[in-house]
Structures are given as structure tokens and as C-alpha cells.
Amino acid sequence: xxxxxxDNRLSRPDDFYExxxxxxxxxxxxxSAMVNARLVLLLANHIGDMEVLAEAxxxxxxxx
Amino acid sequence: xxxxxxxxxxxYVPAPEQRTGTVRRHPVVVVGAGxxxxxxxxxxxxxxxxxxxxxxxxxxxxxSRAVCYAKRALEVWDRLGVARPMIDKGVVWKIGKVFHGDxxxxxxxxxxxxxxxxxxxxxxxxYYLEEYLIAAATGTGAADIRWKSRVLSVKPQDDxxxxxxxxxxxxxxxxxxxxxxxxxxxxxxxxMLGLEFIGEVFQDRFLIADVxxxxxxxxxxxxxxxxxxxPRQSTLLHMQADNVWRIDFQLxxxxxxxxxxxxxxxxxRLKAMLGETTEFELxxxxxxxxxxxxxxxxxxxxxxxxxxxxxxxxxxxxxxxxSGVPDADNLVWKLKLVLDGLAPDSLLDTYxxxxxxxxxxxxxxxxxxxxxxxxxSAMSRTFRDAVLGLAADHPFARxxxxxxxxxxxxxxxxxxxxxxxxxxxxxxxxxxxxxxxAPVEDAAHDAGWLMDHLGGRFVAxxxxxxxxxxxxxxxxxxALVAGPLPFAWHVVTxxxxxxxxxxxxxxxxxFAERYDATPGTVxxxxxxxxIAARLRAFDVAALTAALNRAAGL
Ligand SMILES: Cc1cc2nc3c(=O)[nH]c(=O)nc-3n(C[C@H](O)[C@H](O)[C@H](O)COP(=O)(O)OP(=O)(O)OC[C@H]3O[C@@H](n4cnc5c(N)ncnc54)[C@H](O)[C@@H]3O)c2cc1C
Numbered sequence: 001x002x003x004x005x006x007d008n009r010l011s012r013p014d015d016f017y018e019x020x021x022x023x024x025x026x027x028x029x030x031x032s033a034m035v036n037a038r039l040v041l042l043l044a045n046h047i048g049d050m051e052v053l054a055e056a057x058x059x060x061x062x063x064x
Numbered sequence: 065x066x067x068x069x070x071x072x073x074x075x076y077v078p079a080p081e082q083r084t085g086t087v088r089r090h091p092v093v094v095v096g097a098g099x100x101x102x103x104x105x106x107x108x109x110x111x112x113x114x115x116x117x118x119x120x121x122x123x124x125x126x127x128s129r130a131v132c133y134a135k136r137a138l139e140v141w142d143r144l145g146v147a148r149p150m151i152d153k154g155v156v157w158k159i160g161k162v163f164h165g166d167x168x169x170x171x172x173x174x175x176x177x178x179x180x181x182x183x184x185x186x187x188x189x190x191y192y193l194e195e196y197l198i199a200a201a202t203g204t205g206a207a208d209i210r211w212k213s214r215v216l217s218v219k220p221q222d223d224x225x226x227x228x229x230x231x232x233x234x235x236x237x238x239x240x241x242x243x244x245x246x247x248x249x250x251x252x253x254x255x256m257l258g259l260e261f262i263g264e265v266f267q268d269r270f271l272i273a274d275v276x277x278x279x280x281x282x283x284x285x286x287x288x289x290x291x292x293x294x295p296r297q298s299t300l301l302h303m304q305a306d307n308v309w310r311i312d313f314q315l316x317x318x319x320x321x322x323x324x325x326x327x328x329x330x331x332x333r334l335k336a337m338l339g340e341t342t343e344f345e346l347x348x349x350x351x352x353x354x355x356x357x358x359x360x361x362x363x364x365x366x367x368x369x370x371x372x373x374x375x376x377x378x379x380x381x382x383x384x385x386x387s388g389v390p391d392a393d394n395l396v397w398k399l400k401l402v403l404d405g406l407a408p409d410s411l412l413d414t415y416x417x418x419x420x421x422x423x424x425x426x427x428x429x430x431x432x433x434x435x436x437x438x439x440x441s442a443m444s445r446t447f448r449d450a451v452l453g454l455a456a457d458h459p460f461a462r463x464x465x466x467x468x469x470x471x472x473x474x475x476x477x478x479x480x481x482x483x484x485x486x487x488x489x490x491x492x493x494x495x496x497x498x499x500x501x502a503p504v505e506d507a508a509h510d511a512g513w514l515m516d517h518l519g520g521r522f523v524a525x526x527x528x529x530x531x532x533x534x535x536x537x538x539x540x541x542x543a544l545v546a547g548p549l550p551f552a553w554h555v556v557t558x559x560x561x562x563x564x565x566x567x568x569x570x571x572x573x574x575f576a577e578r579y580d581a582t583p584g585t586v587x588x589x590x591x592x593x594x595i596a597a598r599l600r601a602f603d604v605a606a607l608t609a610a611l612n613r614a615a616g617l
Contacts, residue, residue: 005460006457006458006459006460007459007460008459008460008462008463009460010460010463010464013463013464014429014432014464014466014469016464017432017436017447017451017464017466018432018435020447021435021443021444021447024441024443024444025441027443029442029443032441032442032443036443059454059458063453064453
């Protein structure tokens with residue numbers, strides 16, 4: 001049974017965060033939104049597990 | 065005028081060479097009596113090097129600047145015998161809490177393990193720190209601190225440097241074999257040598273308010289993102305000595321610094337935070353912008369830059385003085401070996417290499433924290449807010465919350481002074497790392513700390529564990545002690561009895577654990593308490609080679 005992991009798995013969280021912000025450098029808001037959408041799709045396919053994805057989508061929407 | 069502190073005035077004494085009009089040559093002149101210049105001067109003076117310190121002012125740091133001093137800087141000051149009054153006067157802390165709105169989302173402990181002499185952090189107003197350093201440096205008798213002495217020009221020559229110094233009695237010239245430029249972030253020496261100071265200025269302003277109050281906040285670092293009392297901005301709270309509290313309010317780029325400094329603006333901000341009924345008194349207010357930049361190299365011939373003159377960071381992470389003090393720590397022993405003719409002056413290039421690497425690490429961390437606190441774009445702000453929103457219920461997001469990554473010492477991983485491992489070791493004590501502490505007992509059975517026995521010279525630690533020390537080891541070590549480089553050695557042992565005069569008893573096994581030591585393991589530690597080499601088995605040729613290499617020979 002797979003579950004969404006919410007504990008930290010990033011060995012260097014600050015490196016990841018900087019790379020994420022850099023991915024958006026110099027983009028317009030529309031371009032940034034497009035990059036985010038593509039990023040979600042790429043990662044979703046990589047995860048491949050519908051149960052995990054559903055759980056992530058639920059948590060992402062919660063409280064927004 | 066502060067209500068809790070009166071600034072001392074140090075007397076201007078005309079220099080003898082100015083009166084007689086003779087130009088004197090000094091081995092070392094330090095420019096700037098801030099925390100870094102004073103640390104360098106104290107270290108040099110204790111090593112027997114007569115040092116002149118020039119400062120344009122005649123008092124300590126004015127107003128509210130550095131507050132938090134980290135373990136490593138305190139260890140340097142402890143090596144120099146000056147940490148005790150700082151720790152006694154300061155506020156010891158190690159817990160940090162981060163709030164989003166009024167909800168705690170994250171907390172960190174900067175020193176979760178026991179058995180260290182020096183605490184993770186203390187908070188202390190910079191003026192106290194400087195006062196203690198000045199008293200200690202003056203007490204050596206070898207540091208000649210000249211107040212009201214402004215350096216007007218620095219002219220490098222082939223084998224010395226000529227300085228022009230302005231005092232209330234006019235201008236005089238002096239020569240120095242070596243100049244240590246500790247003249248701060250606005251360094252005029254940097255400009256005199258035409259050196260570029262490259263990096264970024266952040267588009268944000270921060271209000272710094274020191275208030276005197278009796279409050280029941282604990283001695284912890286509290287950081288708020290978007291608190292109810294200061295919406296959409298951040299706030300930081302630190303306790304200092306004398307019931308003085310440091311509060312930083314993020315204001316945003318469009319705030320008017322002159323307006324924001326007015327008590328009628330500041331007091332309502334404080335009341336919103338502290339409550340209408342909390343009594344407090346405003347001690348100090350200023351508005352800052354922050355920058356992250358550095359010199360490309362810290363050695364320029366006979367002029368060596370250290371502290372803020374070499375690198376400037378934003379304060380989130382307290383990496384300013386905390387990285388300037390290790391500059392002095394790194395430089396002074398090298399300069400002393402060069403002055404004594406025991407090492408080539410190329411050893412000073414490793415000062416630049418090692419401390420530039422440290423500055424890069426500090427700038428990277430400070431820049432990332434500032435980018436999190438002051439996002440540069442709408443998308444960056446969205447990610448920041450998403451991280452904060454997830455943090456309370458999602459542990460992974462807590463690791464991304466960045467309210468400042470507090471100062472940690474740099475491991476000189478790529479230093480040419482390191483001897484690469486040949487044996488296999490676990491743990492953090494890699495070549496280039498700052499030595500970690502452990503409780504030890506000396507031969508007189510006095511309980512103490514490993515760090516008390518490291519530093520000031522090269523030290524070899526031979527770990528014997530339960531075994532006796534082989535005669536061949538003792539003979540080889542004795543020969544190294546008699547050699548030209550300043551060197552001492554200790555046996556680290558489990559044996560409480562018959563331990564020998566230079567023994568350190570590993571009272572609770574922390575040494576063996578932290579250094580991954582097995583009987584026969586040898587560590588070589590530099591005069592600045594960084595690891596130079598480690599061997600799984602004693603080998604006099606390998607130890608001698610490591611010692612020479614660490615001295616740049
Ligand atoms: C708001 C704020 C908060 C901070 N918080 C922290 C913190 O919590 N922890 C931390 O570690 N750091 C902190 N810092 C940084 C810290 O204050 C500096 O890193 C530290 O003071 C640098 O020391 P220094 O000796 O290199 O330079 P300085 O302290 O700037 O000293 C330079 C000295 O040189 C003298 N001088 C300059 N030009 C000349 C000249 N031409 N001739 C003669 N003398 C000259 C000046 O009079 C001065 O005394 C903070 C800074 C600010 C502004």
C-alpha cells in the first residue's frame with residue numbers, strides 16, 4: 001500500500017529550493033504558471049501511483 | 065546615549081614616532097579595532113608579535129549591531145582566554161522557533177548533543193564584546209592600540225607597506241612588513257588598492273529596535289513570517305544582556321527610513337507586538353538595507369583583508385563577525401610562521417583560499433535566507449508562502465523554511481594543507497574540519513575539555529585507548545617537539561592510572577566516538593584547531609610529512 005511521504009526526503013533542501021526558484025528566473029507570471037503546470041505533470045508521471053497523487057492533490061488544495 | 069550602557073572613551077596618546085618624526089618599521093599593523101582586528105591583534109600579541117592597531121575612532125561599536133555569536137567564534141575567543149566574560153555577560157541559547165501567523169511551524173536546536181565546553185550561541189551587544197577584547201589585547205602589553213588614528217593611504221612596496229596616518233596632531237608615516245586590513249564593510253583600504261567588492265544589494269529595509277523591558281519570552285530566537293502584529297512582513301526577536309531585546313521588523317523597499325525611525329512610528333509597531341500594557345523603553349533604532357558581497361581574493365601581496373572588509377553578508381544567520389573571527393584565527397598562525405622564517409609566504413595564499421571558500425559558503429547561505437525572507441518575484445513569494453502553509457502539517461516543508469541558517473564553521477575540504485586520508489574513518493572529523501570537543505581529564509585529574517589542549521601550535525593526538533603507549537611513538541613525538549615547528553602531543557587514553565604527564569583521559573568515551581578513534585589512531589590538529597591529518601596507525605614519516613604540509617612546506 002503506497003502512501004504520500006510527507007517526511008523530508010531531500011538531502012539538501014536549500015539546494016533544491018534555490019534550483020526551484022532559479023527555474024522561474026526572468027519568466028513572466030504566465031510563463032511561470034506554465035512551468036509549474038509542466039513540472040507537476042512531469043513529477044506526476046514519475047510517481048505514477050494514482051493513490052499517492054490523489055493524496056497529494058487533496059493536501060495541495062486543502063486550506064488554499 | 066543608551067540607558068543601559070555608557071560608551072567608554074579610550075585615550076588618544078600621540079605616537080612616539082609622530083612626535084620625533086622618525087619613520088618606524090613594524091612587523092604587523094592592523095587597521096580597524098572592530099571584533100576582527102581586535103581578535104587578530106590579541107592573537108598576535110599572545111604569540112609574542114608586537115602589533116600596532118590603528119582605529120579612527122576612540123570608542124567601541126556605536127549603536128546596535130551584532131548580537132549573536134556562534135560556538136566556533138567563541139571557541140576562538142576561548143583559545144585566547146577572553147570568552148569567559150562574554151559567556152557570563154551574554155545570554156546563552158540554542159533553540160530557534162519559526163512562526164507563520166501566530167502558529168509555530170518549525171523549531172530547531174543548534175546543539176542537540178551534550179559534552180561541549182562552549183555553548184551553541186550567545187547573544188551579547190557588540191559594544192560589550194569589543195570592550196572585553198580591548199581589555200584583553202591591552203593587557204598583553206604587546207598590542208599598541210592607537211585611537212583617533214585614521215589611515216589615509218596604503219602604499220605597497222616590494223618588501224613592506226607604507227601607511228599615512230592622520231591623528232589630532234597631524235599626519236605621520238609608518239611602515240609595516242604586513243598590514244591586516246580589518247577596516248570594515250566600507251573599507252577604505254580596499255578602495256586605496258582599487259579592489260572590487262562584488263555581490264548583491266537586497267531591495268528591502270529592516271527596522272532594528274532595541275528595547276529595555278522585563279519580558280517573559282524565553283532565551284530563544286523567535287522569527288515570525290506574516291505575524292498578526294506586522295502583517296505580510298517578518299519579525300525577529302532576540303534577548304540580549306541587561307534586559308535589552310533586539311527586535312527586527314521587515315519594512316519592505318518602499319519604506320522611508322527617516323520616517324520609520326521616528327519614535328511615533330516605532331512605538332506603535334512595538335505595542336502591536338508586545339501588547340499595550342507591556343512597559344518598555346526604546347534604547348536604539350536604526351534602519352538597514354542588507355548586502356551580500358566579497359573580495360575575489362583576501363591576500364594582496366603584503367596586505368591581508370579580514371572580516372567585513374573582505375566579505376559582507378546579510379545578518380540572517382549571524383554570519384558576519386562569526387566568519388570574520390575565524391578569518392583572524394586562520395591568518396594569525398600562518399603569519400607568525402612566516403614572520404619566524406619557518407614557512408614560506410605562500411602559506412598566506414592558503415589563508416585566502418580557505419577563507420574565500422568559507423566566505424562563499426556564508427554568502428550562499430545568507431543569500432538564500434534573504435531570498436526566502438525577501439522573495440524577488442511573485443512566483444518566489446508564492447512558493448515561499450506555499451512552504452509556510454504546508455510546514456505545520458508536513459515535516460518536509462519545515463526543512464525548506466529558511467529564516468536564516470545560523471553560522472556554522474567551514475570545513476576546508478579542498479585545502480592544500482590537508483593530508484588526504486589513507487585509512488578509512490567515519491564521522492565529521494575529516495581533514496580540514498574544525499576539531500570537535502570532548503570532556504577529558506588531564507594527568508592531574510582535573511576535569512576539562514579537549515579544546516583546552518588544542519590550538520596555538522600543532523598538536524598530535526595519539527589515541528591509545530586501553531593500551532600503553534609504545535616507546536617508539538613517544539620517541540618520535542619527542543623528536544617532533546624538538547623540531548623547528550611549534551608542536552606538542554597528547555596521549556588520549558582510557559586509563560585513569562599511570563596515564564603519563566601528557567595524557568588526556570577520555571572520561572566517557574566521547575573522544576573515541578567523535579573522532580572514530582581506535583588504538584593507534586593519530587590526529588594532527590593545526591594551531592587554529594582544524595584537523596590537518598589523521599592516520600589509522602602511527603607512522604612517523606607520514607606524520608612528519610603531514611606536519612610539513614600543514615605548515616605549507
Ligand atoms: C544590524 C546588524 C546585525 C548584525 N548581527 C550580527 C550577528 O548577530 N552576529 C554576527 O556575527 N555579526 C553580525 N553583524 C555583523 C557584524 O557587526 C560585523 O560583521 C562585524 O562588526 C565586522 O567586524 P570587523 O572588525 O570586520 O569590522 P567593523 O566592526 O566594521 O570594524 C571596523 C573598524 O575599522 C575602523 N576603521 C575604518 N576605516 C578606518 C581607517 N581608514 N583608519 C582607521 N580605522 C578605520 C572603524 O572605526 C571600525 O572600528 C551584524 C551587523 C549589523 C549591521
